[in-house]
Structure formats: C-alpha cells, structure tokens
Amino acid sequence: MWLRVGCDLLFEIEVPTPFILMLRPRSGTEQWVARDEFKIKPSVPVVEFTDDYGNLCQRLTAQPGYFSINTTADVRTSQYVDTAFGAPFIDIQHLPQGLLNYLLPSRYCESDRFNDLAMEITMNQFPGYDQVAAIENWLRNNISYIPGSSDYPISAIEVNYKQSGVCRDLAHLGIALCRSLSIPARMVVGYLHNLQPMDMHAWFEAYVGGRWYTFDATQYGPKGGYVAIGYGHDAADVAVFNQFGPSVYPIRQLVSVELIEESI
C-alpha cells in the first residue's frame, strides 16, 4: 500500500537553539520512499548525517522567532506485517555481531531486572517468535494503552509499576522482556495508518528466526501500514527532535497519514 505521511512542527524560539531532527524516513527492506519533502522556515544551514543506527538525522540551529519544520513522504509499505509462529530463537553464538548490542539493557529498558517476569509470561512457549508473541499478548492484556497519557518517556520498570502507558511505554516494556530472554529487540518510531488518535507512533521489533519482526501491543491483528522513521535501543535514541539549551515545546504538531493510490 502507498501512504502519504507528514509531520508539521512549529516552535517559538527565544534563543539560538541547536536541534537534531529525525523526521526523514529511509528506504529499507520493508519500505520504499518514492517521494520526500523537508521544508524548514526560515531557512537555516542544515547538515544531514546518518547516525549509528542508520537513521537520517539533521543538525541545525534555529534562530529566535517562529521556526517550522514540515515533512511529507510517499512510502510503499506492507498492508500486513509478517508473522512467523515457530520461528526459532537464535543462539547467542550465531547472532550477527551487529545485533549483540540489542541484548543489552538501555535507558528505558532495564532488561537486567525482568528475567523472572519474562520467564513467567513465556512459560511453555517454543523459544523464539512464540515467546515474543506471548509478551505482546501479555502487554495487551495487562498494560492499559492510554494514548496521550504521558509527556516524557518513563522506563520499563515504571511502566510495569503503573500498569498503563502510551505506545512508547508498552514498547519499552516489551523490549525489556525480550532482551531478558536474550532475544535482540529494538524500538521503532514512525507513522501508522489509521492510528487513533493520529500522532507519531512507537512499536518494537524482535530478532527471531534470522530476521526482525514487528510487534505492537497497541494494535490487534497483523495489520500493517507502518512507516518507520527511526530505529534505536529505546526512546532515548529515536527522539523525533532533540533540542539543547532552554526547553522548547512545539506550539503545533500535526501528524498525518493518508492512503494514496501511488506516489505522484
């Protein structure tokens, strides 16, 4: 399916403010970006770079006054996410070297503290995809998904304590549980078709059976329509914008995902 995704951000800046943006989806194995626009007003020098995870990032310094960022992209993505019950756990010694760091605990995914819970949730499951599916299902049934209920990221321990959270929070807990079973897991932020209410979204991927699979405890069924804009260990790595100096919040943040026939 072809989606036209977009994000419109408006800031009111008081002092020159360095920004790092992550708002440009990249073509990869799972999605193809056929058209892409990235407007910054007023115009300032921008340097684009690829971070350690392969994400396209932009570095710039916004000047005092209004500052807006407007991105749109036409992206081909799958209508259904792949599922693979029975896909096996990959032994540590056979994991590609570049994935080993996705086994480690990170800021918002304290996987070193979730071993017992993960064992309990996945008891009797065949090691691999089925374990992650059990974790996803457990999240769906035990952690209330309340969009808009949180302003800043909290960690898996806090999510588990609160028993509720936004999409990002459910993903953090899912990732922490996977890693505690030695299954590589990573955070994804991006767009999701038909998300209610429409906003930036977050989900997670787990590496089983020799590839990454998508999991999202906030949705039902193998529904697709995902457009990734950033991958990382957790929310610390995939902020749509990182801003330095006195805090600045967007006074407008509009996200849109529209089904189109094909890229124009």
Next chain:
Amino acid sequence: MWLRVGCDLLFEIEVPTPFILMLRPRSGTEQWVARDEFKIKPSVPVVEFTDDYGNLCQRLTAQPGYFSINTTADVRTSQYVDTAFGAPFIDIQHLPQGLLNYLLPSRYCESDRFNDLAMEITMNQFPGYDQVAAIENWLRNNISYIPGSSDYPISAIEVNYKQSGVCRDLAHLGIALCRSLSIPARMVVGYLHNLQPMDMHAWFEAYVGGRWYTFDATQYGPKGGYVAIGYGHDAADVAVFNQFGPSVYPIRQLVSVELIEESI
C-alpha cells in the same frame, strides 16, 4: 541557489537484471536536499542502503521489458565554490584516519606512477591548495576536454597518454596527481548547472587546509551550482548505475538542471 535536478533513464531488459543505482543526492555539509522523488516503472522491490562512502544506493532486479528510472530533487547549493589559496598541506600524521585511504592508488588513478609529473607541475608552489590549483590549471591547459568522446572509463595513465578526455578522465588524472603528492583526493559525480552539453558530470575534491575543496578542470572561475550524488575513489565507485549480467545500455538518458526560486 536552488536547483531542480533530474535524471530520466530508460532500459529495455531481456533477462532479469540486477542493478545497483546511485542517483539520489544526499544532504550534507555543502548541499541541502529539500525535495526528492525517485520513480521506478514498473514497480519492483527496492532495497536502499548506504555504501562505504556514505552514498545512498538502491539494489533491485529489473524484469524483462521496458524499465525506467526517473529521479528529481530540489537542492540548495552554493553559487560559487570556495577557493583557499594558501590553505596548507596537511601532514600525513595529522590527517583524519578516515581519509588515509584517499592517498592510495585506485583502479583509474594510478597515483603510484605520477610522482615525477606531479612534482614538475607543482614546482615552486606552496604545499597544499596552491599545488592542487596548479594541477587543475595544468589539466585545463594540457588535456583537451571533449565531452562525449569516451564510452567507458579509462585510467589516468591512458588519459595522460591521449591528452584528451571527458570530465571523468580529467578528474582521474587530477586525482592521481594529487595523491602522488600525498594530498587526499576523491571523485565526485553529480549535476552541474549550465553544463554544456547537459549531462551527468564528474569533478574532484582535494583535502587541504583541513577540509575538502572542489576542483573542476572543465570549467573556468569559482563558478558553483554543483549537486553531488556520489563520492568515491574514482569512477569505479560512483557509477550512476551498475548492472550485472549481459550488458544493457540505456535507450534514453536525460539529465536536467534547472534554476528554481526555492523548493516547492
């Protein structure tokens, strides 16, 4: 200045043919890509990746029949290239580690064979930018630039023997001469505003005074309007398309560069 650049390629494919494309300009220190379109007809699965030089590449297999690739981009670039007479040669021991490989000979730049010529051309020049400017000037005066005169890349030795060549050939000889003086040099392919006749273009960059500078012996003055789409050691690394199996040549190849007010 804002340029709208574009490339339109049409192939007639007989057997399934793997391609690697390099046609998508990236935002960097010197240029900002505000809009970008990449159309492939008929649609096939595409995987995009970043190569060792940071270029965005696309891998796909074209199926028998007509196959077209159509790319356009709106890019902000400088009206004049920077010049820096007096910018010094950087001692080997102070070169950033990632640049050391740009001192080595490569397929089309046999820098190991050009030491005497380079010494002669740059005699009495202050080491650094002035040496490269002397090389660029020597190329302009000694190697006839004949657009369209060559179908496949030839190496610096052959260019020096023929005393004429296309843009790529002059760049190869310039790079070989720089490297033989221990000045890192690399190939760039891309677009150039007002190029006559309009086509893909090639030029080179040399690293002196702590940064890369643009050199182009086919042009006069510090005229800008360059849009890079690929960087590499030489033409072997920056083919606009690499195709595997029985040879296929584009039956249409249209390149366009248009001055626009600003990205739409």
Next chain:
Amino acid sequence: MWLRVGCDLLFEIEVPTPFILMLRPRSGTEQWVARDEFKIKPSVPVVEFTDDYGNLCQRLTAQPGYFSINTTADVRTSQYVDTAFGAPFIDIQHLPQGLLNYLLPSRYCESDRFNDLAMEITMNQFPGYDQVAAIENWLRNNISYIPGSSDYPISAIEVNYKQSGVCRDLAHLGIALCRSLSIPARMVVGYLHNLQPMDMHAWFEAYVGGRWYTFDATQYGPKGGYVAIGYGHDAADVAVFNQFGPSVYPIRQLVSVELIEESI
C-alpha cells in the same frame, strides 16, 4: 610508564555457556600495547570482533567443566593524566557527529533527571573542563567511595540516593551529570596502577576543549597509570564478560598491575 597488567578468571561451567569477553586492551591515542597474551583453557573456538565503540571483544561458548581465561599485556601509558582548566564547552553544533550519542541518557546514567543538580554543582563555573572538574570534586565530597560494596550495577539515580558506591557507581553519576549539561561523557573500564584494593577499575571521560579528558572521583590528583580495556555509554556496554544462560560467577578473579621497565 610501562605497566604489565593481567586478569585471571576461572569459572565452573555446568551447561554450554556463550560468553562475550572484553579483556584485551587496544593501542590508541593514550596507550600503546606492545605485548599481549590471551589464554583460554580448555581451548575452544573463539571469534574476535570490534564492537560499536571500537573495543576488541571475543565470542565463544564455554563447555561444562573448569574454564579459565588468562590475559596479560605490557602497556605504555602516561604517568599523569592531562588536565585542562579553562578548556571550553563545545557547542552542540560543533561536536563531531560520532559524539552526539554520548549526550543521550543510557541504562545507568539517567541524565534526563539530573539537570537541576548539575546546574547547582557547576554554578559559577566556566563552561567546559571546569564544570566537569566541579562535578568530579562534588562526587569526591558527597558520594562515599566504598570498594567492593556492590555486586551489580546500579544507576545514577540510585547512587545519588544511596550517597555511596563503588568506582563504577561514581562514574555513572559523573557521566549523568555531565550529559545533563550537554557535555559528552563516557564510561571506561580497565586497570589502574596502585589501585587499593587491586581490582578492575572504572572511571569516566568527558569531551571538552576538543578532546576527551579523564576524570576519576575515587582518586586524588592528576595521577596516571590508567590502562583502558573498554569504552561505552555505561557499565552495560563494558562488561568484562557477558554470559548468557544460567548465571555463572567466577570462582577466581585475580587482577594485577605491575610497574615494569619496558616491554620484554
């Protein structure tokens, strides 16, 4: 000064156990490894790789029975660490791109929660080295350094709450405080000459004035004798050994650092 450093680990393994080791110091800007031995008994296949931080790691699967790792190295390192009062804070927009990730919070360094404390500690300090020196000094005066008091890593928040910790804990809090001021900071594990009691050690580095500087709140004065074996965001990245499956603890762990004349 030349140091002979060594680590001797003995495990009793019950089931085949995958290990990732980080015990091989690398030559770098600050240290030169002239001799290096790495013995594993009994012999098993080992694959060595370089992780995302440039650390040399070894991957292997230990078989049931005794399993020992014995490493030694002769390393030249500085007798005094460099200090640089007045070295300035580097603006975000001028930081090398590869360092931006050292501004982010990580598993054990929740820098997003330390802004107020960091501001208070560094009040009136010139931005840069002096801020980090103030943080180091504050740690020395406020967090009791109690070697051997902790078995597993705790995070900066927990350290600040306990007001005491091992070397690793003080480093975590120091890193979190630096990052909350937008100063890149990273964890180092390795050896330290004359450490009392002798053991593996941990300290931190901060990037100010255009390079990394060493800080260690557990020591006094610009005393050197450091040999790094691993760099990372925090303790999660630089475990001397990561082991997967049922927990295994070393039944012997001997660390030695000896002053030698020169490498034999």
Next chain:
Amino acid sequence: MWLRVGCDLLFEIEVPTPFILMLRPRSGTEQWVARDEFKIKPSVPVVEFTDDYGNLCQRLTAQPGYFSINTTADVRTSQYVDTAFGAPFIDIQHLPQGLLNYLLPSRYCESDRFNDLAMEITMNQFPGYDQVAAIENWLRNNISYIPGSSDYPISAIEVNYKQSGVCRDLAHLGIALCRSLSIPARMVVGYLHNLQPMDMHAWFEAYVGGRWYTFDATQYGPKGGYVAIGYGHDAADVAVFNQFGPSVYPIRQLVSVELIEESI
C-alpha cells in the same frame, strides 16, 4: 596447528618519515591470536586504528637514524584450508551489502577488462566455487610463479601479459578474473607455513556458497598454515608498510614462521 610468526624490519631514516604499518594479525573466524608482541626501536608515539577492512594499523613518524620494527605472534590456524566444490555462486541481489564493493575493479585488478578470458577459463564449470577453482588451476598452469621476481606491484593486465609473477601478481590476476564473473574476491597478505623461500605471502579469497574461501595458485593441495595480517581490494590496501616522503627501503626484512606446540 599453532604457528609462531614474526617479522623484523630495519630502516635507516634520513628525515622524519610518517609510516602506516599493517603487521599485527587479528583474531577472526579463521585464526586465533593468543600472543602478540610489537616492538618499535627507538620508541616513538604510535596510534593504532582499524581501517575500513578491519585491519589493525599503526601510524607513527620515524625519526632520523636506525628504526626497527619487530613483531611476533602465536596464532592457531587450520592445517588444511576448506574446499567446497559445488558451493554455488551467490546472486548479486542476495550478496551481503558489505561485499558489493568486492565486485568492483581496483588499482591492480582491472576486472572490467577480463570478462572474455574469465568466461573461457571457466567454461562448463558449475557457477561458484568450481569456477574459482578453475581460475586457480589456470593460474597455476599458465602464469609462472617466480618468487622475488618483482619489486613493486603490477596489475592483472600486466601480469597476464608477462605470464609470470610473484605471489601478489598471481593473486591480482585471480581476483580480477573472479570479479569479472561477479564473484566477490579480495586480497590477503600474511604468513604461510613452509613457504619457500620464506617471506611475506599473498593469496586471495573468493566469496561463494555464503562464505569466503582461500585460494592460492602458488601452492598445491588444500594445505593450510595461513596467518592473515591484512585484507583489502588488492595490494594497494594491504601494504605491510606505507611510508610517505622520500622513499625508504628496509635494510633488513626477516620473516619467520615456526610450528610450535601451543602458545606459551
């Protein structure tokens, strides 16, 4: 088998001379370095780094006077190299992305000029390992291996014209032939047990059936005892030493490979 390998180089330096060395074998999939010594006399500051191919390199500036480098290592390597007749050619679209550059022509391997010869040599061979084995065999029968017959690298075209060469030359022609068939191929330099006469050695690897295999047209049978110290596109990337400024040749170069019981 365990080998003790070593290289002893002595230079007489006239002016301060920057060097880049590649003399330190790394542990990898095929070899394990259990002991390693690297002595430089007189002592100068050395910075070690990993190049784009994963080789450990050392950068230093030698001062006027005698300058010696003495390295030894104890390495476990296979007694026989793996062979795999029938291992299939990997289609371009399924090659790991990091290997695509091993399909490109390079300084000494002008694969773009060897298509006809490669087709002729490998006619009727099953695509993959058998093609490379046919190339190796053709080299053995058609290019005379004359150790010590060449002082500086020549390219595959020149080797094919001369019909004789040193180990490096045969490897260059083998690599060019493989790449012209779209088989990734790379150069290896290192040590070989029982090489006659003893010296640094060079051979090549080809990627078929999902992994790299060793080929060496200067030897007979699947004899092992190889210790790699550098990988690259061709000899340009894997010089044991690169030296800049006025040419300096070693006044002593001793290479040794000794069978030992086990690393001490």
